[in-house]
Amino acid sequence: MRTYHQLTDPDRSGLLDQIGAQRKRVAERLAGVRRIVTVMSGKGGVGKSYVTAHLARALARGGWGVGVLDADLNGPTIPGLLQAPPTAQPPAVGLDGVKCISMGQFLDAGAPLSFTGPAAESFVWRGAMEASALREFLGDVEWGTLDVLLVDLPPGMQRYIELCDILGNPPAVLTVTIPTPESRDAVRRAMRAAVDRGSELLGIVENMVGREFVGTAAQDLAEEFATPVLARIPWHPTPETWSQLAAQL
Numbered sequence: 201m202r203t204y205h206q207l208t209d210p211d212r213s214g215l216l217d218q219i220g221a222q223r224k225r226v227a228e229r230l231a232g233v234r235r236i237v238t239v240m241s242g243k244g245g246v247g248k249s250y251v252t253a254h255l256a257r258a259l260a261r262g263g264w265g266v267g268v269l270d271a272d273l274n275g276p277t278i279p280g281l282l283q284a285p286p287t288a289q290p291p292a293v294g295l296d297g298v299k300c301i302s303m304g305q306f307l308d309a310g311a312p313l314s315f316t317g318p319a320a321e322s323f324v325w326r327g328a329m330e331a332s333a334l335r336e337f338l339g340d341v342e343w344g345t346l347d348v349l350l351v352d353l354p355p356g357m358q359r360y361i362e363l364c365d366i367l368g369n370p371p372a373v374l375t376v377t378i379p380t381p382e383s384r385d386a387v388r389r390a391m392r393a394a395v396d397r398g399s400e401l402l403g404i405v406e407n408m409v410g411r412e413f414v415g416t417a418a419q420d421l422a423e424e425f426a427t428p429v430l431a432r433i434p435w436h437p438t439p440e441t442w443s444q445l446a447a448q449l
């Protein structure tokens with residue numbers, strides 16, 4: 201594989217044109233989307249997808265046009281959480297009228313995501329393929345008019361970085377943590393990366409509050425990043441909890 205520096209001049213300008221054309225396509229598709237909010241944590245299993253789906257539903261019940269892009273290509277959970285049936289013409293429409301797109305709608309039940317490419321160095325290809333799958337979600341789905349598009353990120357920050365590159369500017373970030381110090385430390389790294397990229401921090405949602413997870417992660421991070429704690433979500437919260445969170449966006 202040649203690197204960018206080994207390309208000839210015509211190749212290089214072709215690449216730039218392609219990137220420009222893709223950005224334009226994404227921008228056109230998202231023209232009717234008032235705001236993009238990524239839900240991230242950097243830590244796995246803290247409830248990003250759960251918070252994304254329930255927040256989306258509360259916003260929709262409040263009269264907003266809401267879409268969810270499930271950027272977790274390998275562990276898509278959004279169609280299940282929104283009970284969105286498969287459709288030939290994405291986006292699918294789930295509970296409370298929330299629109300969504302997810303790799304889960306394209307995979308057979310239980311099947312892992314796989315790409316065909318060279319067997320050697322497959323991790324390189326896989327990364328590139330995943331980024332292009334995200335680009336296709338952003339460039340191909342006709343959302344129509346939306347007040348907000350929530351992007352549910354997988355753990356880690358790679359997909360966030362790809363998203364910034366594809367969009368051309370950094371999206372606003374809603375952070376999810378659980379109360380523990382371990383979560384706080386992992387989430388801190390993710391928030392730093394988001395701030396370094398220029399994302400606006402909307403605030404912190406502390407999830408799974410009140411049982412075995414003990415700590416002050418949300419408060420600590422809020423003070424450190426001068427951003428509000430928007431909600432403390434217990435296990436199995438009531439719809440009012442979500443409405444109160446939705447009212448703050």
Ligand SMILES: Nc1ncnc2c1ncn2[C@@H]1O[C@H](COP(=O)(O)OP(=O)(O)OP(=O)(O)O)[C@@H](O)[C@H]1O
Nearest residue numbers: 243244245246247248249250354355408434435436
């Ligand atoms: N407040 C809550 N009350 C009840 N169940 C919850 C709550 N928050 C999360 N869960 C459940 O905990 C599990 C993990 O949540 P979820 O899948 O949303 O985490 P995640 O951060 O998206 O994980 P991943 O990092 O794998 O994407 C799910 O089964 C979810 O339904």
Ligand SMILES: [Mg+2]
Nearest residue numbers: 248249272277
């Ligand atoms: Mg998830």
